[in-house]
Amino acid sequence: MLNQILNVKMLTTLLQGVSAGLPLLLAGSTLQAWMRESDVSLATIGVFALAGLPYSLKFLWSPLIDRYALPFLTRRRGYIFLFQALLLVMFFSIGVLDPKEQTALFALFVVIITFFSASQDIVIDAYRREALSDEELGLGSSLYVTGYRGALWISGGFALWLADFISWGQVYWVMGSLMGLMAISTLFAPIEAKSEVVPRSLKEAVIEPLVEFFQRKEALIILLFVLLYKLGDSMAAHMSMPLYIDLGFDKTQIAGVVKTFGIAATIGGGLLGGVAMLKLGIGKSLWIFGLLQMISTVGFSLLAMAGSNLLVLTGVIAFENLASGMGTTAYMAYMASITNRKFTATQYALLTSLMALPRTLFSAVTGVMVEGMGYVWFFAFCAFIALPGMLLLVKVSPWVANSESNS
Numbered sequence: 001m002l003n004q005i006l007n008v009k010m011l012t013t014l015l016q017g018v019s020a021g022l023p024l025l026l027a028g029s030t031l032q033a034w035m036r037e038s039d040v041s042l043a044t045i046g047v048f049a050l051a052g053l054p055y056s057l058k059f060l061w062s063p064l065i066d067r068y069a070l071p072f073l074t075r076r077r078g079y080i081f082l083f084q085a086l087l088l089v090m091f092f093s094i095g096v097l098d099p100k101e102q103t104a105l106f107a108l109f110v111v112i113i114t115f116f117s118a119s120q121d122i123v124i125d126a127y128r129r130e131a132l133s134d135e136e137l138g139l140g141s142s143l144y145v146t147g148y149r150g151a152l153w154i155s156g157g158f159a160l161w162l163a164d165f166i167s168w169g170q171v172y173w174v175m176g177s178l179m180g181l182m183a184i185s186t187l188f189a190p191i192e193a194k195s196e197v198v199p200r201s202l203k204e205a206v207i208e209p210l211v212e213f214f215q216r217k218e219a220l221i222i223l224l225f226v227l228l229y230k231l232g233d234s235m236a237a238h239m240s241m242p243l244y245i246d247l248g249f250d251k252t253q254i255a256g257v258v259k260t261f262g263i264a265a266t267i268g269g270g271l272l273g274g275v276a277m278l279k280l281g282i283g284k285s286l287w288i289f290g291l292l293q294m295i296s297t298v299g300f301s302l303l304a305m306a307g308s309n310l311l312v313l314t315g316v317i318a319f320e321n322l323a324s325g326m327g328t329t330a331y332m333a334y335m336a337s338i339t340n341r342k343f344t345a346t347q348y349a350l351l352t353s354l355m356a357l358p359r360t361l362f363s364a365v366t367g368v369m370v371e372g373m374g375y376v377w378f379f380a381f382c383a384f385i386a387l388p389g390m391l392l393l394v395k396v397s398p399w400v401a402n403s404e405s406n407s
Contacts, residue, residue, distance in 0.1 A: 009131055010143055012189045016080070016124045017147020018154070019182040023087055023117035025155040026175055027051060027110050029241040033160060033254070034168040036245050038100045046367020049238055051110040054118040055356035062122045062349040074191050076127035083120035084183035090116065091176030095169035118356075122349055131190055146267065153263040154178070160255040209346035218395065222338060225392040226354045229290060229331060231362060232386035233324060236297045236379055239366045243300065243375050248308040257314050262321045269325020277330060282337060283397035285330040290390050292323035297383040304375035331355070334397075 025031075035045050070078035094109040128144060155175060162171045213219055244254050277285045299316035306312040335351045370378045 008188075009190050012185070013128060013132070014143045014147040015182060015185050016128070016189075017144040017149075018151040019080075019084060019147075019179065020117075020121055020124050020144075021148035021151025022155050022175060022179060022182075023113055023120075025152055026091065026159070026172065027113050027117065029237075030155055030159050030171075031110065032238075032241045033163070033245065033251070035099045036242055037168075038098065040100050040103070042239075042242055042367040042371055044103065044367070045242060046238070046370075047364050048107065048110065049362075049364040049366070051107060052114050052356065054111070054115040055121075056353045058118040058122055059346065059349040059353040061119070062346055065119065065122055066126070066346065073187070076123050076130065077186055077189055077191070079123040080120060080127060080189075081183055081186045083116045083123065084179055084186060086116045087113065087120070088176045088179045088183060091172045091179060095172035095176070097169075121352070125348060125352075127189075149263055149267045152266075153260060157255040157258070157260040157263065160251045164251050210350070213347055213350070221392060221395050223351075223354060225389060225396045226335065226351055228389035228392065229286075230293070230327065230355070230386075231389060232297055232382040232384070233293050233327065235362055235366055235385065236300055236382040239370055239375070239378065240300060242367075242370070243304060244313075246375075247304070249310075249313065253310065253313075257310065258317055261314065262317045265318050265321035266325040266328075269322040269327075269329070272322070273326035273329035276326070277333060282330060282333050283393075285326075286334060286397055287390075287393055289323065289327040289330045290386070290393070293327040294383050294386040294390065296320040296323040297379060297386065300379035300382075301376045304379065 031048070032045050035048070036042075065079055069075040070082065072078050073081060090109060090113045094106065094113070097106050097109065099106045159171050159175065162174060166174075216222070240258075241254075244258060249257075273285065273289060276288075280288065296316075296319045299320055303309075303312055303316045335348065335355070339347045339351070366378070369381070373381070
């Protein structure tokens with residue numbers, strides 16, 4: 001058992017989780033904290049969510065990465081190293097900008113970062129499937145998520161703590177240096193197994209996976225469910241950092257409670273969700289965890305009413321992150337379960353692209369919404385908007401059907 005965990009392939013999977021997780025908050029809530037401290041308006045911060053569109057559109061160029069290999073390293077490792085090196089350059093480059101005085105250029109750099117990050121995600125997902133056997137995939141996926149969550153703490157809590165001692169630009173240079181270490185580790189990563197079916201044309205890489213998926217009876221309902229299940233959760237998350245700052249919490253408090261304790265609660269929620277799914281199954285878990293997610297979002301409204309109360313903040317963060325971790329675990333397991341193994345890369349890219357859409361396109365209006373209705377009613381709305389996704393479970397994964405299958 002110990003040999004299964006302590007080997008180069010599992011270490012690589014863990015580090016790839018770190019590499020995939022680092023850019024997310026550096027183009028998300030950590031970036032929002034930098035912008036808010038630089039006196040950038042909430043409306044502008046909200047619009048910056050559109051910079052995350054590459055995460056929702058990555059299925060458009062994932063077939064190109066599948067079809068064409070780079071002339072160095074291997075089919076997957078070459079692309080991983082390239083995108084890691086490019087992210088290093090971009091983190092150092094954005095560190096010299098002023099988000100208030102150079103907003104347009106700042107936005108462009110953020111879009112480039114999210115494009116490279118989304119592209120890296122495509123290749124890392126494909127590498128993990130090809131480097132690990134079916135028996136290793138469960139443990140490997142768990143270690144990948146652990147590395148990913150750890151990176152969220154590094155780029156969130158640790159970055160906020162650092163920002164109390166050095167400039168925001170220097171914080172991004174530190175993160176860029178860490179990405180450089182990830183690129184070096186890729187040079188020593190195990191060579192992945194050759195894919196059984198390498199697309200011989202763009203038609204094979206693009207058309208066949210989509211045709212197979214859309215021939216399913218419930219294809220459109222599945223896509224709508226993937227889009228809506230975490231919509232309220234994602235919209236609330238986009239305005240949570242401005243809320244903490246506007247309520248008067250300092251960066252050290254945010255780093256300690258929101259990022260450190262919060263990430264730990266999310267990891268705990270993911271582990272708890274995984275164990276619960278063994279008993280409940282994926283379908284029932286989607287129902288229960290989705291309901292908990294919806295209830296936890298209301299906690300932000302309570303925090304907005306309570307003001308700068310550290311105890312309330314801790315309670316809200318604990319419940320919300322635990323519920324979010326459980327919900328995400330069931331959500332990811334569901335998407336994996338409906339993917340045809342023959343077309344995993346393209347179909348999974350399609351589903352995860354839709355998964356990312358709420359935190360980009362829909363979150364773009366959250367700043368304007370907060371300015372119009374205030375934090376209390378905004379977060380109450382986020383809880384309410386989760387209902388359509390929950391109702392689609394009646395079609396996607398009926399409770400009765402799940403009860404019969406588990407009995």
